[in-house]
Amino acid sequence: MNRRVVLETLVYPLLLGVPPFAFVWVKHGGMTPEWALETIVLFLLLVVSTALFLARILEKHGYRKSDIKRLFDILEKHWEEPWDCGYLKHDVQYCIVYHLLLWGFLSVALLEFRNVSLVIMAVAGLVFLLVAAYPIAATMIALVLVLPLYFLKDERMEDGFGFVGKTSLLSTLAIPAIWVASTHLSTGNYPEQILKMFNAVVVNAEKFWILSVVNTLFGFMGRYLVHRIDRKVLTAVSLALAFSMLFIVWGIFAG
Incomplete structure (x- = not known):
């Protein structure tokens, strides 16, 4: 087993990842034996x-799930691969780092809320808020990336339009359900930090949903009509939708 593989895959992430969270624990204070055990x-x-995710990654790359027992030996064979998405070394290291970060954030949440159920609610609130607010990210992608590609007549614009359209359609379908759940949970007896996340969804859900609908129209029009209607017409409609996006985003932040 190559020592370098073990160090860079497992040891270094632990050495670099744990101390920042340990600093937060000490700075926050209130550590108890119960918290340490949890x-x-x-x-x-x-x-x-x-381990389960790594087994799936190995299977994706042509190995068996049971080969996780010799993970480091397998990684040694792939160690000279580019460090890029889709390569085994990259996928394995990302999986380990993501889980380490998740553990760190959850440990801090446990320290803050002192209750596993409250941590679950905090995570739910954060996920709801991120999903509901995704239309803002989609708008930024549309304005900063997709529109310039369109005006440059870059072939990648179709993929960009398609990505914005498909992901925005998913958020359009998800936001009403998230709004209903957040409306119910915002009346619960939870700490203020958690209630703020649910309330942010409730207050802005309508604007998020409208923005998501506009993003969906923008994406699907650009993806499927780019070669079917006059370019001047598509440009005018796309710009009109883009200005609508900016207007809605302004309303979200100004409101």
């Missing part, structure tokens, strides 16, 4: 989760 249990659960 954090250790959480770490063990995420180790199991990491």
Whole structure:
């Protein structure tokens, strides 16, 4: 087994990832034996989760799930591959780092809320808010990336339009359900930090949804009509939708 492979895949992420969270723990204060035990249990659960995900990654790259027992030997064979998405070394290291970061953030949340159920609600609130607010990210992609590609007549514009359209359609379908759930949960007896996330979804859900609909129209029009209607017409409609996006985003932040 190559020592360098073990160090860079497992040891270095632990050495670099744990100290920042340890600093936060000490700075926050209030560490108790119960919290320490819960954090250790959480770490063990995420180790199991990491192993399961790594087994799936190996299977994706043509190995068997049981080959995880010789993961480092397999990585040694792929060590000279480019460090890029889709390559085994990259996927394995990202999986480990993501799980380590998740453990760190959850341990901090446990320290803050002192209750596993409250941590779950905090995570739910954060996920709801991120999904509901995704239309803002899609708008930025549309304006900063897709439109310039369109005006440059770059072939990649179709993929960009398609990505914005498909992901925005998903968020358009998801936001009403998230709004209903957040409306219910915002009346619960939770800490203020958690309620703020649910309330942010409730207050802005309508604008998020309208923005998502506009993004969907922008994406699908650009993807499927780019070669079917006059370019001047498509340009005018795309710019009109782009200005509509900016107007809605302004309303979200100004409101």
